[in-house]
Amino acid sequence: MNSMNIRRSFSAKLSIWILLLTVPVFFFSVGMFFRRSHQMLREEAVSRANGVLYASLQHISRYLVTTETATNAYGWIVEKSMHPDSLPVLAERLVRFNPYTDGCAISTEPGLMPQYPKRFMVYSIRGEGDSITTTVEKDYNYFRKQWYIMPHDQQKSGWVVYYDETDQLNLDMNGMIATYSKPLYGPDSTMVGVISTELSLLHLSKILAEEKPYPNSYFIMVDEKGRYLGHPDSTRLFNKTIFSVASDPQDQADLIAMGYEMSRGYQGAMSVTLYDKPSLVCFCPVPGTSWSLAIVCPDEDIMAGYNKFTYMVITLLTIGLLLIVLYCHQMVSRSLRPLRELLGKTQQIAKGDLEVGIERSQRIDDIGHLQNSYVTMLESLKHYMDSVRAASEKAQNYNVELEEATKLVVEADKQKTAFMQNMTHQVRTPLNIIMGYAQILNMPKSDAVSDEEIKSLAGAMDYNSKLLNRLVLMLFDSSDSGVSETAQCQKHESVPANEAMKEMVDYVMGLSPSIHIAFETDVPDDFVIRTNKKYLQYSMAEVLLNAVKYSDRQHIVARVNRTDTTIRFIIEDTGKGIVETDREKIFRFFTKVDDFSEGLGLGLPLTMRHARNLGGSFTLDPDYHDGCRFIFELPLA
Numbered sequence: 001m002n003s004m005n006i007r008r009s010f011s012a013k014l015s016i017w018i019l020l021l022t023v024p025v026f027f028f029s030v031g032m033f034f035r036r037s038h039q040m041l042r043e044e045a046v047s048r049a050n051g052v053l054y055a056s057l058q059h060i061s062r063y064l065v066t067t068e069t070a071t072n073a074y075g076w077i078v079e080k081s082m083h084p085d086s087l088p089v090l091a092e093r094l095v096r097f098n099p100y101t102d103g104c105a106i107s108t109e110p111g112l113m114p115q116y117p118k119r120f121m122v123y124s125i126r127g128e129g130d131s132i133t134t135t136v137e138k139d140y141n142y143f144r145k146q147w148y149i150m151p152h153d154q155q156k157s158g159w160v161v162y163y164d165e166t167d168q169l170n171l172d173m174n175g176m177i178a179t180y181s182k183p184l185y186g187p188d189s190t191m192v193g194v195i196s197t198e199l200s201l202l203h204l205s206k207i208l209a210e211e212k213p214y215p216n217s218y219f220i221m222v223d224e225k226g227r228y229l230g231h232p233d234s235t236r237l238f239n240k241t242i243f244s245v246a247s248d249p250q251d252q253a254d255l256i257a258m259g260y261e262m263s264r265g266y267q268g269a270m271s272v273t274l275y276d277k278p279s280l281v282c283f284c285p286v287p288g289t290s291w292s293l294a295i296v297c298p299d300e301d302i303m304a305g306y307n308k309f310t311y312m313v314i315t316l317l318t319i320g321l322l323l324i325v326l327y328c329h330q331m332v333s334r335s336l337r338p339l340r341e342l343l344g345k346t347q348q349i350a351k352g353d354l355e356v357g358i359e360r361s362q363r364i365d366d367i368g369h370l371q372n373s374y375v376t377m378l379e380s381l382k383h384y385m386d387s388v389r390a391a392s393e394k395a396q397n398y399n400v401e402l403e404e405a406t407k408l409v410v411e412a413d414k415q416k417t418a419f420m421q422n423m424t425h426q427v428r429t430p431l432n433i434i435m436g437y438a439q440i441l442n443m444p445k446s447d448a449v450s451d452e453e454i455k456s457l458a459g460a461m462d463y464n465s466k467l468l469n470r471l472v473l474m475l476f477d478s479s480d481s482g483v484s485e486t487a488q489c490q491k492h493e494s495v496p497a498n499e500a501m502k503e504m505v506d507y508v509m510g511l512s513p514s515i516h517i518a519f520e521t522d523v524p525d526d527f528v529i530r531t532n533k534k535y536l537q538y539s540m541a542e543v544l545l546n547a548v549k550y551s552d553r554q555h556i557v558a559r560v561n562r563t564d565t566t567i568r569f570i571i572e573d574t575g576k577g578i579v580e581t582d583r584e585k586i587f588r589f590f591t592k593v594d595d596f597s598e599g600l601g602l603g604l605p606l607t608m609r610h611a612r613n614l615g616g617s618f619t620l621d622p623d624y625h626d627g628c629r630f631i632f633e634l635p636l637a
Helices: 002-009 009-079 086-096 147-152 201-209 255-264 304-350 366-441 451-478 480-485 499-513 533-550 603-612
Strands: 102-110 120-125 132-137 158-163 176-185 192-201 218-222 228-229 269-276 277-285 292-296 493-496 517-521 528-531 558-563 567-572 617-620 627-635
Touching: 009 086, 009 102, 009 192, 009 228, 009 277, 009 292, 009 304, 086 102, 086 120, 086 132, 132 617, 147 158, 147 176, 147 192, 176 201, 176 292, 192 201, 201 218, 201 228, 201 493, 218 255, 218 366, 255 277, 255 292, 255 493, 277 304, 304 366, 493 499, 493 533, 499 517, 499 533, 499 558, 499 567, 528 533, 533 558, 533 567, 533 603, 533 627, 603 617
Parallel strands: 517 558
Antiparallel strands: 102 120, 102 192, 120 132, 158 176, 176 192, 218 228, 218 292, 269 277, 277 292, 493 528, 558 567, 567 627, 617 627
């Protein structure tokens, strides 16, 4: 309903006013409901994410506490058995009896072992399955490694994450190792070495990936400097920080703030944008370490159900609103329907449509009286207009018939004049030649030309007489008598296909000795078809003569081939061809593409008529563009 119809419709106006009063209140209530639902869903997501976060944290803590306990227990034994032969056994035993660990290294201070005055270290590595490899390393400079420097300088145990460039343990992820290092002391309370138990961050990553609150949620873990210790993208581990993710500090201040919160060991939940995705991040410190663990839940996962519910509610609200609009409009318009119908019919009457039917009303109110008055008025108008219409239609029909007849007479006169002029020209030219050459031949013998010239004149007279004969035959063919004769002709003569075509090629080449027409066939010479030889050869001759007349006169081919059901006579030439707009025009009687060309415009139309009378078809191949290719096709049966 457009704006003009609304302005004119009283029922539409009333419905709109009702909706303007009720719809804002309705949408405000729904908006408050959705806002509260969004808050509740966000609170539920925080609770759910924290639950998974604490569960994963407990799992990781169990790994860490177990490793710490085993290291502390074996550290006491190592301090009592500080001997080159005992240390490899203790390192191997610690790894074997503690499945949470991936390696153990025992390193001593210089000069502790008389046999090894510079340094001495043993380490055991857990391999595939239950295999454990223990090695004594005498040349490895571990004094500059973080896992040795931290307990040595701080004189206390703790967790260290370091990047092993050589990846010599072959058990970490991207060269990263988490190790618990404990200083060892001798009987005089001096530091004698360090025992380090190593835990692959690959294990920690597997622990973090075991449980997800949402399909696309993931864990991250950072140290006190914000460096990634755990992340689904292994390329970010250890060599990138959470602060480097924020490409624009001003636009991603929330991410930087969260990074500081995590690196300082705080606990909380924040809404940030990570990798262009709004997400909820819950984080808390890892007990016993300087690390912080966080779970990232994309908003698109959290709000998936909410969004689906929103779309469904919006759809239902839209449908409900449409139903309300329709109901209001229906109720208001029902009481005004008689007036609206009467208004529509009177508008049609005002436009001149007196065939509108208005029924007499049984109502006794003003609307009923108004409707019955219109019925009486319409009946009077119809009676008057019927008489006027009858006289007008009679005069109009007479004028139309007279105009059509005049057009036909004028067109016929034009065609007759054009045809007579064309025919006169076509007949006069060869006739003048014959008459002129005849006068030359009637000259006294003393003035006569030579025998060779006489022969040439006779040939020219013969050629032009054949042209006259061809014009006469075409005129007869196009007449009523010719049409009747063609329709009643014998169509079941036995005609050799190759011979019929070859004779017409020789005939046309005889008329134009300078022209060569190639003949090709893929049917045997004894192949015979059932048709009328006269009209078949007449048609072939017409098409060949057209090819000689309108092509480049150098590449004309007459071809005979067959399909499973038909025999095809094809005449092909090269030249300018026929433009697409004139391809239907060439098959109309007395019509020529070029008004200045020779001919009566009968050759191709008569050929098409002969083809149809013989049960076949005559077409111009639209796929051939080097000139013209006409196909005369007859059925074999």
